[in-house]
Amino acid sequence: MPMTTQQALVKVPAVTLGFWLIKVLATTLGETGGDAVSMSMNLGYLVSSAIFLMVFVAAVYWQIRAAEFQATRYWIAIIASTTVGTTIADFCTRSLGIGYAGGSALLLTLLAVSILAWYFTLGRVDVGSVNTPSAETFYWVTIMMSQTLGTALGDWVADTEGLGYLAAAEIFGGLMLLLLALYKFTAVSRTLLFWAAFVLTRPLGAVVGDWLDKPIANGGLDLSRYGASITLISAIVVLLVLLPQRAAVRAH
Structure with a gap:
């Protein structure tokens, strides 16, 4: 179906099941890809964050320059955001020494400031x-x-609370199902539910990514970060072909 003029002005995709499936894969890729650069290449969190931040800025600039919604540009920017998110979070929680609780509180504050601004x-x-x-x-x-x-x-x-990667994935998956129930059966703000789901898909992807590449002794599968990342990229491409993305409808 041809894209309407109203839809063409919105350069982000409609929120569909396909959107969330690709988002989870993209966040998992962000974890394996970010760890591949910061850990496997031994560049460290700060250098890796600087590299990925430059990639993210370039991807967003490319996305904003587009005249209309283009799925490839959008998802490249999403993947860039999730890889830089991985290394920045690791830098905050590990290199700065404020721990996961302190890092989460700091990042939650920054997210709230961003939305309010x-x-x-x-x-x-x-x-x-x-x-x-x-x-x-x-x-x-x-x-x-x-x-x-x-x-x-x-x-x-997964780590501080000692639940392990699979148990953590079940928790975040359960919270996603709760948000789905709220969407289906209540009048809770759709915007609030969207951003809550957007945040929750990231830890879901993070723990799945850690489960794939962390050592068996730590509860992971000890797969190659490079191999896992290539597999995830392939899966995202397949889903983009099978589940074409359309632009969101412009708000009035």
């Missing part, structure tokens, strides 16, 4: 309002903050 500047923070360069800028800053917070939350639950 967006709201008070433009008046709304829903996906359908992302149709100007200013809204896109706020959107992508908020995306990066949510990805970073999600990484810290995933590590906090």
